[in-house]
Amino acid sequence: MAIENIIELENIVKTYKIKEGFRKFKPFNAIDGVSLNIEKGEIFGLLGTNGAGKTTLIKIMAGLLEADKGSGKVLGYDIYENHKKIRSNVSLVAPTADVGTDNNLTVKQNLEFWAVVYNLPKEKREERIDYLLTFLGLKEYENFWPMSISAGMRQKLAIARSLLVQNPILFLDEPTVKLDAKGAESIRKFIKKINVEFNTTIILTTHYIFEAEELCSRVAIMNKGKIRSCDTINNLRNNLEKYDSFTIKCETLKAKTIERLKLEENIIECNFKNNELKIITDKLEKTIDLTTRALRKENIQIESINTTEYSLEDIFIKVTTEEEKI
Ligand SMILES: Nc1ncnc2c1ncn2[C@@H]1O[C@H](COP(=O)(O)OP(=O)(O)OP(=O)(O)O)[C@@H](O)[C@H]1O
Ligand SMILES: [Mg+2]
Known part of the structure; x- marks a missing residue:
C-alpha cells in the first residue's frame, strides 16, 4: 500500500x-x-x-x-x-x-x-x-x-x-x-x-x-x-549502536572538570547529576581510563563505575547537544 x-x-x-x-x-x-x-x-x-x-x-x-x-x-x-x-x-x-x-x-x-x-x-x-x-x-x-x-x-x-x-x-x-x-x-x-x-x-x-x-x-x-x-x-x-555509555558514582565534581571532559575527542556527551557522572563515548575503554585518571588527579573518590545501556533519553541528550559541541 x-x-x-x-x-x-x-x-x-x-x-x-x-x-x-x-x-x-x-x-x-x-x-x-x-x-x-x-x-x-x-x-x-x-x-x-x-x-x-x-x-x-x-x-x-x-x-x-x-x-x-x-x-x-x-x-x-x-x-x-x-x-x-x-x-x-x-x-x-x-x-x-x-x-x-x-x-x-x-x-x-x-x-x-x-x-x-x-x-x-x-x-x-x-x-x-x-x-x-x-x-x-x-x-x-x-x-x-x-x-x-x-x-x-x-x-x-x-x-x-x-x-x-x-x-x-x-x-x-x-x-x-x-x-x-x-x-x-x-x-x-x-x-x-x-x-x-x-x-x-x-x-x-x-x-x-x-x-x-x-x-x-x-x-x-x-x-x-x-x-x-x-x-x-x-x-x-540502532544508529547509535556505535556508542557506549558508562556512569561513575562520586560525591562531588567541579564544573571545570566536566567542561574539560566535554572537550575530549571521544566523549560525545557528559553530565553530572545525583552524584553520578554519565558519559557517552565512541571509545569505551580509552575513555574510562582517561576519566578515572582525571578524577583521581583531583583527589575525587570513585565509588563505582558501571557501563550502561542506551536509553532514549541518551539519544535525546546526544541529538540536542551535538550541534553545540561542533
Ligand atoms: N510570539 C512570539 N514572539 C517572539 N518569540 C516567540 C514567540 N513565540 C515563541 N517565541 C520564541 O520561539 C522559540 C520557540 O518557541 P516554542 O514555543 O515554539 O518552543 P517549544 O518547543 O514549544 O517550547 P516549550 O517546550 O517550552 O513549550 C522560543 O525561543 C520562544 O521564546
Ligand atoms: Mg511548547
Missing part, C-alpha cells in the same frame, strides 16, 4: 522579532528550515527542550500561524493559500486548553456549549456527546461540575471538546502536562484509542521521552528550530 502523507513541509522558516533594546528588534528564527512528512494514521511525536520550536511548528501545521519561508501542504491544502480550510479540518488541544472549560456548566453542558460553537448539526449533538462521554469514561461524571473532577478528567474533557467534530488530524501540545502518573497514563491510553478507533493522525509534543516511546510510531527531535533527527525509535537506537 502506498504511503500517504497527510502533512508535507519543505524548508519551513518562521522568524519572530525579538526585542533587543528600546525600539530595537532583531530577527530570530524560531523555525529554521524544517522539512517533515507525516503519514496518514501515524502518532507522531515532537520532542525537544524548552524553546526548541515545537509549539510554533504545530501552530504552522494547524493553520494558526503563517510561515515566512518554505512550502507545505496539510491534508492537501496549501499552508499559505488555504490556511482557513486547514483550520477547519484539524483539531488542536493546547497546554492551556483547560482554560476553555466553563466551571459554571457541568461536564455535559460544556460539551453541549462547544457543540454549538463548532456548528455540529443539532440532530447529531446528543448522540456524539453521549458517545464521547462513554468513550472517555466520563459518562458517570456528566452532571459533575468541572471543578469537582480530577485534573486528568478535566484534560479528557478538553480533548473531548476537540473531538466533537471528527477531524482527520489532532494536534496535542503537551497532553499530559500537569497530570500525575495515573492521570497521564489514562490520557495516553485514550490517545491510542482515538488513533485506532477514529483513524485520526495524531501529532503530539512531549517532554517525556518514555511517553513518546510508548505512543509514537516516529519522533522528530527538535533543537533551536531545526529537526536534528527524525525516525522510528528503534532506528534512532
Whole structure:
C-alpha cells in the first residue's frame, strides 16, 4: 500500500522579532528550515527542550500561524493559500486548553456549549456527546461540575471538546502536562484509542521521552528550530549502536572538570547529576581510563563505575547537544 502523507513541509522558516533594546528588534528564527512528512494514521511525536520550536511548528501545521519561508501542504491544502480550510479540518488541544472549560456548566453542558460553537448539526449533538462521554469514561461524571473532577478528567474533557467534530488530524501540545502518573497514563491510553478507533493522525509534543516511546510510531527531535533527527525509535537506537555509555558514582565534581571532559575527542556527551557522572563515548575503554585518571588527579573518590545501556533519553541528550559541541 502506498504511503500517504497527510502533512508535507519543505524548508519551513518562521522568524519572530525579538526585542533587543528600546525600539530595537532583531530577527530570530524560531523555525529554521524544517522539512517533515507525516503519514496518514501515524502518532507522531515532537520532542525537544524548552524553546526548541515545537509549539510554533504545530501552530504552522494547524493553520494558526503563517510561515515566512518554505512550502507545505496539510491534508492537501496549501499552508499559505488555504490556511482557513486547514483550520477547519484539524483539531488542536493546547497546554492551556483547560482554560476553555466553563466551571459554571457541568461536564455535559460544556460539551453541549462547544457543540454549538463548532456548528455540529443539532440532530447529531446528543448522540456524539453521549458517545464521547462513554468513550472517555466520563459518562458517570456528566452532571459533575468541572471543578469537582480530577485534573486528568478535566484534560479528557478538553480533548473531548476537540473531538466533537471528527477531524482527520489532532494536534496535542503537551497532553499530559500537569497530570500525575495515573492521570497521564489514562490520557495516553485514550490517545491510542482515538488513533485506532477514529483513524485520526495524531501529532503530539512531549517532554517525556518514555511517553513518546510508548505512543509514537516516529519522533522528530527538535533543537533551536531545526529537526536534528527524525525516525522510528528503534532506528534512532540502532544508529547509535556505535556508542557506549558508562556512569561513575562520586560525591562531588567541579564544573571545570566536566567542561574539560566535554572537550575530549571521544566523549560525545557528559553530565553530572545525583552524584553520578554519565558519559557517552565512541571509545569505551580509552575513555574510562582517561576519566578515572582525571578524577583521581583531583583527589575525587570513585565509588563505582558501571557501563550502561542506551536509553532514549541518551539519544535525546546526544541529538540536542551535538550541534553545540561542533
Ligand atoms: N510570539 C512570539 N514572539 C517572539 N518569540 C516567540 C514567540 N513565540 C515563541 N517565541 C520564541 O520561539 C522559540 C520557540 O518557541 P516554542 O514555543 O515554539 O518552543 P517549544 O518547543 O514549544 O517550547 P516549550 O517546550 O517550552 O513549550 C522560543 O525561543 C520562544 O521564546
Ligand atoms: Mg511548547
